[in-house]
Amino acid sequence: MCSKTKICADCSATDPKWGILNKGVFVCDACCSIHRSLGRHISQVKYLDSSTWPPSLLSMLMTLTNGGANCLWEHSLCESKANKNQKKPSSSDPLQRKAEFIKAKYEQLSFVLRSSDTEEDLNQQLHSSVRTSNLDTSLRLLSQGADPNYFYQDKGNRPLHVAATAGQLLQLELLMIYGADAHLLDSKGNTPLNYRTIYSKISSWTFTTSWTDEK
Incomplete structure (x- = not known):
């Protein structure tokens, strides 16, 4: 898999085992538990090692991940002038720190670029x-x-x-x-x-x- 699929989109842990279908990212076990707590209306979770992955669904997720979908959700963090106070958690950070970040990222959409279109x-x-x-x-x-x-x-x-x-x-x-x-x-x-x-x-x-x- 591409390097973008080999690390968790939320804390950069290696070897993520879960796909978030409606976000186009892969996450680790710890971050997946937080996504589940948000509810399916926020995060649709699927286990990567499952035998029930239809080929086109996995291809869709891989395409989005490799295309940089994570920067959609972390737009302000990806910019060169990003606020230094907006910091992504590491894999070693406490679960509460990760939960706060994930909620801000996907539930509150704190880092996305807001559209002015109708x-x-x-x-x-x-x-x-x-x-x-x-x-x-x-x-x-x-x-x-x-x-x-x-x-x-x-x-x-x-x-x-x-x-x-x-x-x-x-x-x-x-x-x-x-x-x-x-x-x-x-x-x-x-x-x-x-x-x-x-x-x-x-x-x-x-x-x-x-x-x-x-x-």
Whole structure:
């Protein structure tokens, strides 16, 4: 794996064993326990050694991690002019210190770059982004509040339809994780699965599985 997947995104411990699906990062056991305490609406956790990883889901997480997803959540920490008082914990720090940081990072979004775009702008940007392989852009837009089920009146469809038509399986994964409904129709009365250009590439679980945290 790339070096970015070999350290915990939150405390830099080596050999992380957990993926946070909706954040695009890998974390260690200690930090995972904190993510679990935040609830699934904040962090969707999955064990890396599980045999139930669909290939495209793991590929999505790896792509986001290697693309620098962690700097989305740590934007102000990644900048050269970062406030010296904003310090990331180390693997040897107490669990309470890690918990405070993780809550600030993912629950309070203390380090992210705030968007000045309107909700409609974010939605339309997402609608456009999912036709490409730019997962990091889509994650940023979703984290800023773009609606994965947005219906673009001028286009007559939703982000899932766009990603499906373009054959962007990893974008489909990301949209589903953020709550996109695969049963919603476009203006022609079709669901994403009706687009035969990618039907054979999509496993049935892609549109039927409701992700739950693993023990």
